[in-house]
Amino acid sequence: MATSVLNSIGEAGQKIRRVYQRRLPEDPSRDYYYIMRETGNTQPLLIEYGFIDTPSDVARLNQNIEKYAEAVVKAVAEYIGVPYTPPDSSTSPNPSTYIVQSGDTLWSIAKKYGISVEELKAANSLTNNLLQLGQSLVIPGTQIPPVVEEENIYVVQSGDTLYAIAQKFGTTVTQLIDWNQLATTVITPGMKLIVSDTVTTPSDTIYTVKKGDSLYSIAMQFGVSVDDLIRANQLTSTVLQIGEQLKIPKKDTSGSSTYVVQRGDTLYSIAAKYNVTVSDLKNANQLTSNVITVGQELIIPTKNTYQTYAVVTGDTLSGIAQKFNTTVAKLKEINHLTSDFLQIGQLLLVP
Numbered sequence: 001m002a003t004s005v006l007n008s009i010g011e012a013g014q015k016i017r018r019v020y021q022r023r024l025p026e027d028p029s030r031d032y033y034y035i036m037r038e039t040g041n042t043q044p045l046l047i048e049y050g051f052i053d054t055p056s057d058v059a060r061l062n063q064n065i066e067k068y069a070e071a072v073v074k075a076v077a078e079y080i081g082v083p084y085t086p087p088d089s090s091t092s093p094n095p096s097t098y099i100v101q102s103g104d105t106l107w108s109i110a111k112k113y114g115i116s117v118e119e120l121k122a123a124n125s126l127t128n129n130l131l132q133l134g135q136s137l138v139i140p141g142t143q144i145p146p147v148v149e150e151e152n153i154y155v156v157q158s159g160d161t162l163y164a165i166a167q168k169f170g171t172t173v174t175q176l177i178d179w180n181q182l183a184t185t186v187i188t189p190g191m192k193l194i195v196s197d198t199v200t201t202p203s204d205t206i207y208t209v210k211k212g213d214s215l216y217s218i219a220m221q222f223g224v225s226v227d228d229l230i231r232a233n234q235l236t237s238t239v240l241q242i243g244e245q246l247k248i249p250k251k252d253t254s255g256s257s258t259y260v261v262q263r264g265d266t267l268y269s270i271a272a273k274y275n276v277t278v279s280d281l282k283n284a285n286q287l288t289s290n291v292i293t294v295g296q297e298l299i300i301p302t303k304n305t306y307q308t309y310a311v312v313t314g315d316t317l318s319g320i321a322q323k324f325n326t327t328v329a330k331l332k333e334i335n336h337l338t339s340d341f342l343q344i345g346q347l348l349l350v351p
Contacts, residue, residue, distance in 0.1 A: 086123065171196070258298065317332070
């Protein structure tokens with residue numbers, strides 16, 4: 001039975017390990033675990049559905065625990081020889097649909113969604129395995145895919161936490177709270193959250209790094225500067241990986257000295273976009289706080305000309321400041337540093 005349960009959980013989409021039994025050292029005829037050996041005349045099992053070592057582990061269990069549990073019910077029913085009836089898809093939470101494509105089979109669709117062919121047939125009242133192109137199938141037990149609106153807006157799903165969402169979108173809980181002006185970490189399904197301070201517009205170009213590429217060669221190819229690439233992609237190193245995707249910023253040809261605040265903007269993101277400091281922006285617009293509103297028009301002060309410097313072994317902020325004839329305070333301001341700590345390979349803007 002244990003092997004049947006393990007295989008059924010695997011068919012439901014979970015990574016599986018193995019079946020084992022640990023014996024009591026002083027009496028190998030009995031199980032090591034008290035709960036197993038003291039349950040009477042039964043076939044007890046301890047089932048480990050997964051781990052919670054990482055946020056992705058937690059998310060996997062939150063989204064699929066009912067499916068894994070149902071896989072156990074199915075395996076036990078089949079083992080003891082009683083009919084198994086899948087949950088009614090009309091009452092299961094958030095059923096999803098799938099449109100049959102060329103080459104699809106019930107087996108391939110079932111495998112894709114981690115369910116059995118029998119479950120798929122039962123959910124759709126199918127009496128045979130024939131499918132038609134364009135046919136709509138109900139996928140039992142699946143959740144509606146997470147919704148991201150306007151690229152940087154995420155709709156909270158059941159089981160979500162701020163920590164899990166922050167991990168998913170490569171940000172922090174603190175930034176989520178700041179961007180969304182949250183008074184608490186409690187979130188509810190259906191709530192819309194800003195998950196990024198930048199939005200890639202349809203006119204942005206995305207380039208996939210190839211063997212032999214460097215930031216310099218890519219910048220030359222698209223007629224932008226290395227600094228533009230670094231800022232647009234928030235890079236902290238000049239090292240690129242094959243297959244990495246870079247956003248190629250548009251060349252600014254408008255000559256405009258004003259900017260209209262967009263959803264998700266912060267003074268920091270706008271300052272980085274135009275290569276100025278937050279202080280420059282606040283002074284130019286007579287701002288007394290960092291609060292800005294969508295639609296607000298900001299004056300962009302004259303762009304400063306900075307170059308980039310990669311930190312090497314032995315560097316300190318004071319040493320770099322002396323090298324480029326500036327001050328530590330200025331370096332920390334234009335690079336938004338909160339401490340004097342540097343890392344080898346870190347990129348700094350220098351006057």
